[in-house]
Amino acid sequence: MPSRNFTSDNVAPACAPILAAVNEANSGLLPSYGGDALTARLQTAASEVFERQVAIFPVATGTAANALALAQLAPPYGAIYCHETAHVATDECAAPEFFSGGAKLIGLPAADGKIRAADLREAIAFADEMGVHHVKPAALTLTQATEWGTVYRPEEIAALAGLAKEHGLGVHMDGARFANALVHLGCTPAETSWKSGVDVLSLGATKNGALCAEAVVFFDRALARDFERRRKRSGHLWSKLRFLSAQLLAYFHDDLWLANARHANAMASALARGLGAVAGARLLQSVEANEVFVALPPGVVAALEGAGFGFYRWPFEGLGEAVAIRLVASYATQAADVAALLGAAAQAA
Amino acid sequence: MPSRNFTSDNVAPACAPILAAVNEANSGLLPSYGGDALTARLQTAASEVFERQVAIFPVATGTAANALALAQLAPPYGAIYCHETAHVATDECAAPEFFSGGAKLIGLPAADGKIRAADLREAIAFADEMGVHHVKPAALTLTQATEWGTVYRPEEIAALAGLAKEHGLGVHMDGARFANALVHLGCTPAETSWKSGVDVLSLGATKNGALCAEAVVFFDRALARDFERRRKRSGHLWSKLRFLSAQLLAYFHDDLWLANARHANAMASALARGLGAVAGARLLQSVEANEVFVALPPGVVAALEGAGFGFYRWPFEGLGEAVAIRLVASYATQAADVAALLGAAAQAA
Amino acid sequence: MPSRNFTSDNVAPACAPILAAVNEANSGLLPSYGGDALTARLQTAASEVFERQVAIFPVATGTAANALALAQLAPPYGAIYCHETAHVATDECAAPEFFSGGAKLIGLPAADGKIRAADLREAIAFADEMGVHHVKPAALTLTQATEWGTVYRPEEIAALAGLAKEHGLGVHMDGARFANALVHLGCTPAETSWKSGVDVLSLGATKNGALCAEAVVFFDRALARDFERRRKRSGHLWSKLRFLSAQLLAYFHDDLWLANARHANAMASALARGLGAVAGARLLQSVEANEVFVALPPGVVAALEGAGFGFYRWPFEGLGEAVAIRLVASYATQAADVAALLGAAAQAA
């Protein structure tokens, strides 16, 4: 599968500066388990990025970041409210249930992937009425950018987070594509996180140019109490932690993360514009980050597949004959490949 | 902390061939989650190394490898028998309890770190007598090389594994330092694993030259049923798994793992010989792998610390005034540093 | 709250024969933890009732019975399919998640409380497509009678169970109101359980006349492997187990359970007939067991509440001004109280 691969942003290799940072980190006998200088520097770097003293914990996968963060917020008898298509609900083999000791994820619907305040309010009210028989409302998790490629605006986050906090819930953000959301919004990392009420962020880097690096970022360090033990007992404390910290330092350095995301988003926009112009096509969601959901005539989809372009057919109801597909761009997506795909689609239509 | 660091074998960086393999793996848009060619090749390579069709699952940490493997063997109501100083019992923040859903580790004593058959037999008999009130004997885990730097001989493993199997227990080996044991024994990987009755091996690479690579190796592939989901839900399935697989392929290639371990063991032997000759010194264990436990006069220990040599003081009873320390050598330990330490010790004595 | 209490069937005391059995069981120094003769007799009695050698395990609550049974069927990485309003999903504070170690309950909708085969098929297909990223289809749980007071017919159970088994799922029945379903159907306990494909039954007695007795019934005794340890470690193995076994023996004796359920169902039918005739009333579900869901004019509901009748207002959409309520009858419901309620409703209308 060569460069015509739009199946996911995790098919890309690491970008050059991050790989270079790993190579540079590979020298000397250094304290293990996070006692090294790079890990210390990461605390400072992340605090600058977020304009606040944060506690940042690198891990290797997004599932780990999400499940660890949610376990910190929700007791085993807690309810975690998420969008019904959230990665934590459908794509992590019940990792949050595992890490939390059995908390329950309660999925809320919404066509554009963004939880509606009314649905959250209703779910909490139901729990309150049920009392001890039901799980206790404990956490809200928002995916930014969403699973449908849309982006919460800061005021939308603030409204949901405010509602959550009225009821004592912690607020988590699954930022597997946080950088993609950031560059779309054109606002600061602080504005779309703690300034909008987010308590804990799963900050993604792997989909945006790292080998294997994500981080759990606590904006109130008191919330991170004992978190190190959670990370350790789940096998996510590396002995040579410097290799994770180095990736994240490079990620932040010179705004590499934003540049990477900007490119990915631009490629997705180009895909959307081009495919939207194909006869019989319909964009199924606003393209605000690096994912494109589009319905195309069956013949076009088949032609693209036949030409070796990689992407997923996606379940979507009410399209008649048309076939929905998902295309994902990354920092590594090349304009020539986008052009090739658009050309093939136009020709097939 | 420069090269005079003998605190652990995990303070070393990655060795050159493994880092090179990571760099080489960094090209192209490739299938994620283990669908790549390197991961496929790893299955073959490991099967050759172990002279049998194995199922091998790369993960990033030894804690993950151990806890996942034990969870596969022991139900939540199971007993896992280990040495009382085993890493799984004291150094993993209850990871096996977490991954297994609450199984109980039962520590057996033994001065040299090697479980005695009589103790295992007695523990199982106690459980059998207690019946439903006690946890069910489910697994035996052996650490190879042991926490005390000693090594089980194949016939010792076979005797313990045979006893375990008589009673229906699965047999796990924590091989964080498997290569060190191998080169000490001079036997094949198969002989000290499945040919001696081991069902599942946590194969370490990180302490022996990798950045971050361990593997769970099942010798009976039926035992690996659903293991992928355990790995996934614990956050240990990397999206860019090729970066783990690449490390392990390089690890096996040209017997790199054995060369690395041989060097580490040689450095430890040199340390043991030299320190054993210091006046007032006593070796506390046979030095069969890459760890040295030695009691030294307090003044010698203080002098070494003062000279900037890194190592741990180690709890050990009945030494009178003498102080026990642990020194660990790795593939990266340099003969010059060993000589410097021995020189400093001799001078202080 | 005197006898005008229709809030639930668990507000009733124990019925006389069951209380008498508890008193009779209270003599002598007897083997504990189920080694007593009554517990042995219960195995026989249950096997006769179900026309098959069963393994029956008494516990004190329905939540315990359900969660233990489901944990036996589903691994921690498993999916348990249930109706979206199932007691296990909404009323047990995530007990199944707790007992299973984090399995995921996936709720399927259906207006009448009975899972539809098409929905189950689709959910399994989704899981299959998602592979390792999603929980593994492991169990189906059916509530009989349902949360909406309706009853699955044997052929409906058989269809769902057949589908489940095609895909390797175990089939559980939450029979908190199993007796009520039985007498409605007029078929044998075997016909609505194992003959229709049910593997494990949570058999309720508490709502139908016991002090505190439920049972987990395995129809294939091999499925009950190690179940005793699950019961023990969850604190549900009584030392004086004879007091639970005695209740269940009395429950089966002379078909007490059926008589009790018949009375409860009859009272519910009388309520349904009477309330259905009130002006502006609408029955919201078929009344097939001992629960009545009915929409009434707000004034009627208020009048009943004012007159001291106990029942719940129930969430139900699309009723306009009308108010939905739930009334539950039990073995202890008296015809006079039903008449009084109906009289008050008629007068208010």
Add this chain to the structure above:
Amino acid sequence: MPSRNFTSDNVAPACAPILAAVNEANSGLLPSYGGDALTARLQTAASEVFERQVAIFPVATGTAANALALAQLAPPYGAIYCHETAHVATDECAAPEFFSGGAKLIGLPAADGKIRAADLREAIAFADEMGVHHVKPAALTLTQATEWGTVYRPEEIAALAGLAKEHGLGVHMDGARFANALVHLGCTPAETSWKSGVDVLSLGATKNGALCAEAVVFFDRALARDFERRRKRSGHLWSKLRFLSAQLLAYFHDDLWLANARHANAMASALARGLGAVAGARLLQSVEANEVFVALPPGVVAALEGAGFGFYRWPFEGLGEAVAIRLVASYATQAADVAALLGAAAQAA
């Protein structure tokens, strides 16, 4: 097995006043899940007994009480220090590990069953030194009376609890035989619990005359936060909770619990006196509660067994030919049976 049964105090039936209370509670349609008047009265009664506002939660088994209480004190990554023979460690099939989500029980030795402060101090120091790699010291659990039939004096409890609290640990008491300890000490319930530093008590009643009643008692009600949900999700919240509350009310009423325990202790003392006088006998522990551990000549033990007396042979090292046995007396033990046993022993000796 008639009245010659000294195997355990849980072989006895319920005592008359408690059974009567259950019968009396069996009237009327009453609020379920603890909304009844008896449960409310129990709060008051327990608060009077303990001279303090307590929060008391009835459950049916001691395993449930212990595991729920410990889960409230210890996080999943916590260490729970107990005596190495504690019921929670050896007789509950890892219930504390299950309820806590994987916390680790660390057993401390002591010949008389009473944890020594020095051992606790050392264990905590070890954990502190290990840091994140080890479980976090979280709770201390004391068994009162101990598994060896001895009793902690209030000042001993205070010393251990004080040490525990210096290090931030919560203090639990497994009071399965709390009443037996109380009457031995001749002090108040408050003195041996919260006044000595106990935070949470598992208060036993089943072994001392109830059908099935234990309670978790929190002396600081803030510590009981969300405990109701823990009880619910483990299946230990009865719908007809009044039947548990009634037992405990009767247990406290007119000091029934103390009278029962006094009788049991007296019977045990009589056994100890009598057996101690047998030629070749040796009492293995002080008999301070209702359990007797005694070494007897093999012929005597065999003779008692042959005569139909029920008791356990008990593992005990260093006795040479003599055989250790355990005898347990209860409220229901009759003086005539004690005399018969002593007679048989004397004759055999």
